[in-house]
Amino acid sequence: MAQEWVRHALRSRTWRMQRQAVALGALGVVLAIIISALYLAQAASVATLGRQLENLIVVRNQLEQTNEGLRAEIAQLRSVPRLLARAHELGFVIARRENIEYLVVSGYNPNPPPPQPPAVEKPRPVYDESFTGWLRQQLDWFSSQFQSFVGAGGP
Amino acid sequence: MQSALNQQEIFNRRLPFVIIGMIVVSAVLLLQLISFQQLAPDVLNELSTDYNRNIKLAAARGTIYDRNGHRLAVNTLEYRIGISPNLVSNPQRTATQLAAILNLDELKVYEAINSQRPWVLLAPRVSADVGHRVEELKLLAVTIDKLPRRSYPQGTLASQVMGFVGGDLRGYYGVEGYYQSQLAGKPRDEVISSIPFDLPSRQEPDRGSDIYLTIDRDLQYLAESELSLSVAETGAKAGTIIIMHPRTGDVLAMASWPAFDPNAYTDVANPREWSNPAISGQYEPGSVIKVITVAAALDVGVITPQWTYNDQGRIEVGGIGIENWDRRAHGLVDTTGILVQSLNVGAVTVSTMMGPSLFYGKMAQFGFGRLTGINLEGEAAGTLYVPGDPDYSDSNLATNSFGQGMAATPLQVITAVSAIANDGLMMQPNIVQKIVDGDQVIPAQRVPLGRPISAETARLVRDMMVAVVRDGLDDAASLPGYTVAGKTGTSEIPTPVGYRRDAWIMSFVGFLPADDPQVIVLIKLDEPKSGRWASQVVAPIFRRMAERMVVLMEIPPDDVRRALQAQGGRIGSMNR
Numbered sequence: 001m002a003q004e005w006v007r008h009a010l011r012s013r014t015w016r017m018q019r020q021a022v023a024l025g026a027l028g029v030v031l032a033i034i035i036s037a038l039y040l041a042q043a044a045s046v047a048t049l050g051r052q053l054e055n056l057i058v059v060r061n062q063l064e065q066t067n068e069g070l071r072a073e074i075a076q077l078r079s080v081p082r083l084l085a086r087a088h089e090l091g092f093v094i095a096r097r098e099n100i101e102y103l104v105v106s107g108y109n110p111n112p113p114p115p116q117p118p119a120v121e122k123p124r125p126v127y128d129e130s131f132t133g134w135l136r137q138q139l140d141w142f143s144s145q146f147q148s149f150v151g152a153g154g155p
Numbered sequence: 156m157q158s159a160l161n162q163q164e165i166f167n168r169r170l171p172f173v174i175i176g177m178i179v180v181s182a183v184l185l186l187q188l189i190s191f192q193q194l195a196p197d198v199l200n201e202l203s204t205d206y207n208r209n210i211k212l213a214a215a216r217g218t219i220y221d222r223n224g225h226r227l228a229v230n231t232l233e234y235r236i237g238i239s240p241n242l243v244s245n246p247q248r249t250a251t252q253l254a255a256i257l258n259l260d261e262l263k264v265y266e267a268i269n270s271q272r273p274w275v276l277l278a279p280r281v282s283a284d285v286g287h288r289v290e291e292l293k294l295l296a297v298t299i300d301k302l303p304r305r306s307y308p309q310g311t312l313a314s315q316v317m318g319f320v321g322g323d324l325r326g327y328y329g330v331e332g333y334y335q336s337q338l339a340g341k342p343r344d345e346v347i348s349s350i351p352f353d354l355p356s357r358q359e360p361d362r363g364s365d366i367y368l369t370i371d372r373d374l375q376y377l378a379e380s381e382l383s384l385s386v387a388e389t390g391a392k393a394g395t396i397i398i399m400h401p402r403t404g405d406v407l408a409m410a411s412w413p414a415f416d417p418n419a420y421t422d423v424a425n426p427r428e429w430s431n432p433a434i435s436g437q438y439e440p441g442s443v444i445k446v447i448t449v450a451a452a453l454d455v456g457v458i459t460p461q462w463t464y465n466d467q468g469r470i471e472v473g474g475i476g477i478e479n480w481d482r483r484a485h486g487l488v489d490t491t492g493i494l495v496q497s498l499n500v501g502a503v504t505v506s507t508m509m510g511p512s513l514f515y516g517k518m519a520q521f522g523f524g525r526l527t528g529i530n531l532e533g534e535a536a537g538t539l540y541v542p543g544d545p546d547y548s549d550s551n552l553a554t555n556s557f558g559q560g561m562a563a564t565p566l567q568v569i570t571a572v573s574a575i576a577n578d579g580l581m582m583q584p585n586i587v588q589k590i591v592d593g594d595q596v597i598p599a600q601r602v603p604l605g606r607p608i609s610a611e612t613a614r615l616v617r618d619m620m621v622a623v624v625r626d627g628l629d630d631a632a633s634l635p636g637y638t639v640a641g642k643t644g645t646s647e648i649p650t651p652v653g654y655r656r657d658a659w660i661m662s663f664v665g666f667l668p669a670d671d672p673q674v675i676v677l678i679k680l681d682e683p684k685s686g687r688w689a690s691q692v693v694a695p696i697f698r699r700m701a702e703r704m705v706v707l708m709e710i711p712p713d714d715v716r717r718a719l720q721a722q723g724g725r726i727g728s729m730n731r
Contacts, residue, residue: 065232069283075226075308080376095706097636102711104718 038149214340216305217363219317219330221372222407222588228307228317228331228417234286235300236278240268242296249294256288257281274298305331307417313375315431316368316409316586318532319417328429330366330586332532337364337590364592369405369585369599373707374398377700378408382678385696386412389683395433395565398704401573401666401675403601404582406529409433434527434534437562438660438679441646442480442689444558445494445502446664447571450616451517452505453490454608460615463489470500473549477503480645480688491619494642495627499557506556514552515541520607521571522581523563527604529584538562558646565662569677570604572664575620576640576672579606579613621669631694632665634701636712640672641665641697643689648682658682661689663697671720673710676700 076082219228236257243249250265257264257278267275280302281289290299305320318329326335340363378396386394398408411432415423423429430436452458468484470477479485479498493501506514518524524539539561540547554560566584574581583602590597608616620640624632632641644662647654661683666675678693678700686692704710711719 065283068229069231071226072229072231072306072308075229078225079309080312080372081310094703097634097702097705100706102715102719104715104722107722 042149214342215362216303216320216324217338217340217365219338220365220367221370221375222368222405223372224367225309225372227309227313227368227370227372228305231304231306232283232286233280233302233304234278234283234289235276235302236281236286236289237274237276237298237300238268238294239274239296239298240270240272243268243294244296249296252292252294253277253289253297256285256292280304305417309372310418311414311416312372312379313368313370313409314414314417315411315429315433316370316375316406316531317417319420319429321420328532329431330368330531333530334364334366334587334590337592338366339363362593364590366590367588369400369407369588370409371407371707374704375408375410377703377707378410379412379414381696381700382410382412385678385680389680389685389692391680391683393432393681395436395677395679396700397433397565397569397677399569399573399584399675399677401576401672402582404570404573404584405588405601406584406586407674409586411436430533431531432565434529434531434564434566437535437537437564438681439561439646439649440558440563440568440662441644441660442497442499442502442557443568443572443642443644443662443664444556444561445497446575446616446620446642447518447521448502448505448514448556449490449494449619450575450608450612451514451521452509453615454612455509455513455517457509457513458490458505460490460619463487464501464504466498466500468500470503470553472503472507472553473551475550475553477553491622494619494623497623497627497643502556503553506552511542511552514556515539517607518555520605521574522567522604523561523571527566527570527584528602529566530586534566535564537564537567558644565677565679568662569664569675571607572642572677573666573675574607575613575616576666576675577613578610579608581605581607617669620665624665628690628694631690632663632697632701634667634698634705636714637667637701637705637710638669638713639665639667639697639701640669641694643694645687645689659687661686661693663689663693665697665701667701667705668710668713668716670713671716674704674708676704 216230218226218230221227236253238249238253240246246265246268250261250268253259254261254264259277264277267277278285286299286301289297303324305324307314307317307319314329316329318327318331318333320326320331324339326332326338331338341361378398382394382396385391393412395411396408397406397410399406409431413428415428420429449458453460464487466479466485466488468479468482477499479496479500485492485496485498485500488496488498488501492498493505509517518539519541524537524541526534526536528534539555540551551560570581570584581604583604585599585601587599589599617640620642621638623643624630624639624641628641628643633639642664644660644664646660646662648658648660649655660679660681662677662679664675664677666672676697678696680693680696683692710716
């Protein structure tokens with residue numbers, strides 16, 4: 001009985017019925033291919049970006065390590081014994097109390113208060129957005145996303 | 156026609172079943188997919204262990220700077236080089252290349268490469284430069300592990316203040332130990348996926364905070380070089396110098412000898428060298444304490460500056476006899492004379508007049524017998540027996556008045572005397588200027604420990620200390636153009652069977668300019684051989700240091716300073 005039902009269900013249709021089914025199926029396949037292609041393009045773009053990011057992180061870490069090493073080297077080169085030795089080589093001598101002359105300049109304040117920046121009035125925000133403007137912004141954003149999406153999926 | 160209609164009817168009747176069946180199957184597949192992707196991440200992670208790596212990212216340790224931004228502790232990398240012999244294709248060439256870069260014997264490297272072991276360590280620690288050169292060889296068999304290392308580019312400078320970072324990347328002693336949690340930051344567990352579609356997530360661990368110390372690198376170098384020179388000149392066994400700003404409690408320099416190199420902290424003969432004697436080494440401070448005794452007595456009104464007593468050269472308290480340092484009687488002596496001539500009998504007379512309650516109450520207010528609370532690891536509280544303690548005896552009231560029979564750290568002594576310099580207000584010693592955590596700057600809080608004496612009493616005692624330097628030390632600690640206040644101390648060293656007769660601890664505490672103190676210095680030498688009294692041995696060291704300090708700290712002579720201050724100027728680079 002069941003075999004009879006399956007045979008009955010699968011028996012040949014008229015050409016018009018088969019064409020409809022094939023068209024529907026083809027449409028489904030095309031849609032699936034488009035979606036898959038878009039997904040693949042997006043995934044490939046993400047993967048590429050990920051790899052680029054990883055490489056950049058590695059380079060950045062190496063640069064940071066190099067910088068830290070250089071800072072340590074600079075600090076060593078600027079240590080007091082080394083600076084003293086270098087100054088001595090260049091003919092400098094240690095300043096003694098009697099070598100220093102302090103001058104009192106009448107009316108001059110050596111520690112004036114720090115200058116204050118002039119008070120600037122903050123510009124007041126203008127609220128002039130409208131619904132149509134917002135809608136246009138969203139459409140533009142979608143459009144730019146689609147453009148970059150199509151561009152990213154290219155060769 | 157009838158048949159075609161029947162077929163259409165049958166088709167229309169069966170089509171919903173087919174559609175429903177397909178929807179059901181699709182829904183089941185979809186639900187399964189969603190549950191696999193979203194609802195069961197644990198299962199997914201379990202299945203994808205091969206694709207994920209868990210790594211622990213250690214945070215970069217914060218940098219330590221001096222007050223002017225000079226780096227005192229930084230992070231560097233070292234490399235550990237190993238090799239897997241079974242992956243080496245050309246042992247001869249590999250051995251030649253590695254031996255040349257690692258500065259190793261080529262034969263030994265060749266033997267290591269030909270060994271049967273799966274992995275051989277070639278060099279436990281090499282510099283970053285050498286590591287990079289090995290990396291550039293791009294040898295598959297060579298393993299290169301990066302080892303973080305704490306580096307101290309100034310060498311031994313301020314080593315006991317800094318402490319060090321051990322092999323476990325944990326800070327020990329000093330600032331490294333005290334601020335371990337702030338400096339270390341927070342390590343992060345990170346899952347690294349090998350799947351290319353997974354974007355790398357944030358991989359930076361939280362960096363530790365940077366710490367700016369109150370230490371001035373140049374003053375620290377001055378203190379260390381003077382200490383080293385003094386030890387060599389006097390034959391002392393050890394020594395300590397502390398330079399502080401009495402108004403703020405900022406420690407500008409803290410040096411002890413012998414010091415160690417934190418870059419090679421394991422090279423010390425005795426691990427006790429890691430500790431900081433300036434905050435943990437307790438000693439009997441001796442006659443320096445007389446200024447505290449006199450200040451306390453003046454403040455409670457037991458004596459006045461004009462008060463006098465008849466010094467007979469000896470006094471008996473609690474069953475023990477106490478004599479002056481010269482074992483002579485000095486006759487009628489006033490309050491200033493007690494300090495200028497450093498008379499033990501005078502100090503004992505004053506403390507006995509005060510009585511234990513008043514005397515020990517003031518000693519506690521000056522911070523003896525308790526921690527100062529400095530932000531360094533390993534501070535000691537000192538020892539001060541008070542009535543009621545099992546080890547207290549009546550003679551303690553006498554001996555404590557001139558700094559014997561009690562123990563204090565150099566930091567406690569300089570902190571107590573700084574109250575006299577700072578108009579009676581005693582500031583908590585502080586070693587950190589600010590902590591920088593990303594964009595956030597946390598300045599140190601200056602904390603007053605209390606006001607053990609009034610401003611008026613402080614000024615009186617300050618003048619007496621000026622008289623000590625002027626009249627009592629034969630200008631050994633004086634600096635032309637500047638008024639210096641100070642007091643020496645020559646203390647006996649206790650042993651389990653009494654005091655030693657062949658060695659002493661000599662110290663000096665002084666500040667300048669006396670009427671507006673910008674700096675206070677404590678110098679302490681253990682068992683110097685070049686003299687019998689601190690006035691001969693330590694006071695000249697203070698003078699030598701003061702010569703340099705007034706230049707480094709931009710402190711003009713008194714007449715210039717007063718003229719500058721008269722027109723509103725501030726003096727001293729440490730005030731900025």
